[in-house]
Amino acid sequence: MNLTPEEYVNQLYKDDEQLEQVKESIRELGMPEVSVAPAYGRLLTILVQTSRAESAIEIGALGGYSGICIAKGLPVHGQLLSLELKEEYAKLAKENLEIAGFGTCVDYMIGPALDSLERLKQDGRKFDFFFIDADKENYPLYLEYAIQLANPGSVIVGDNCFLRGRTLNPEKNGPAVQGMRRFNEQIASDDRLVSTLLPDYDGLSISWVK
Numbered sequence: 001m002n003l004t005p006e007e008y009v010n011q012l013y014k015d016d017e018q019l020e021q022v023k024e025s026i027r028e029l030g031m032p033e034v035s036v037a038p039a040y041g042r043l044l045t046i047l048v049q050t051s052r053a054e055s056a057i058e059i060g061a062l063g064g065y066s067g068i069c070i071a072k073g074l075p076v077h078g079q080l081l082s083l084e085l086k087e088e089y090a091k092l093a094k095e096n097l098e099i100a101g102f103g104t105c106v107d108y109m110i111g112p113a114l115d116s117l118e119r120l121k122q123d124g125r126k127f128d129f130f131f132i133d134a135d136k137e138n139y140p141l142y143l144e145y146a147i148q149l150a151n152p153g154s155v156i157v158g159d160n161c162f163l164r165g166r167t168l169n170p171e172k173n174g175p176a177v178q179g180m181r182r183f184n185e186q187i188a189s190d191d192r193l194v195s196t197l198l199p200d201y202d203g204l205s206i207s208w209v210k
């Protein structure tokens with residue numbers, strides 16, 4: 001029987017021990033097992049590294065899986081700012097980044113990401129890399145903030161663009177689906193961006209800020 005594309009890719013790459021430990025810690029605490037897919041985690045590292053990003057933001061820390069992937073691509077003096085709604089999730093992510101050796105390059109802002117982003121905008125902060133991976137209904141707003149906080153040449157990545165098929169199903173029209181459709185349409189048409197949407201796993205958008 002044929003392997004699925006995901007199975008085929010997964011068997012080519014050895015499990016990363018640090019990242020497996022993050023998944024285990026998430027399971028132990030009964031947190032949702034929704035870390036970014038391993039192949040997209042590797043892509044995050046490559047995108048951070050090849051874009052030469054020095055400052056990154058992720059929206060949605062969970063247990064630190066994507067945080068480690070992003071931190072791996074940063075230079076020694078690079079910084080990751082991780083926005084997370086739940087204090088207990090940020091605590092676990094912080095612990096896992098420390099175990100992985102990235103404790104000094106990550107900071108957390110706890111609370112609704114829209115509040116944190118507004119504060120960063122008021123403070124005139126700028127970043128080189130963005131990973132959007134939190135509540136789906138706010139993706140269009142997260143994208144607008146990312147563009148406003150972006151240095152020219154920044155990269156903005158968004159996960160779960162297909163919402164496990166719901167985005168593609170015309171009978172599904174809940175707030176998350178509507179938000180995700182708007183986000184996908186925005187990245188495809190916004191003149192400030194050059195974008196693509198990868199049609200594998202749960203859909204991953206990649207945009208380059210002009």
Ligand SMILES: C[S@@+](CC[C@H](N)C(=O)[O-])C[C@H]1O[C@@H](n2cnc3c(N)ncnc32)[C@H](O)[C@@H]1O
Pocket residue numbers: 034035036058059060061062063064065066067083084085086089111112113114133134135
């Ligand atoms: C899919 S998980 C993130 C997974 C993580 N990026 C990874 O791949 O390791 C989504 C996270 O977004 C957080 N979240 C949900 N709504 C949020 C909000 N309004 N502001 C900040 N974080 C939020 C959740 O608590 C959860 O930890």
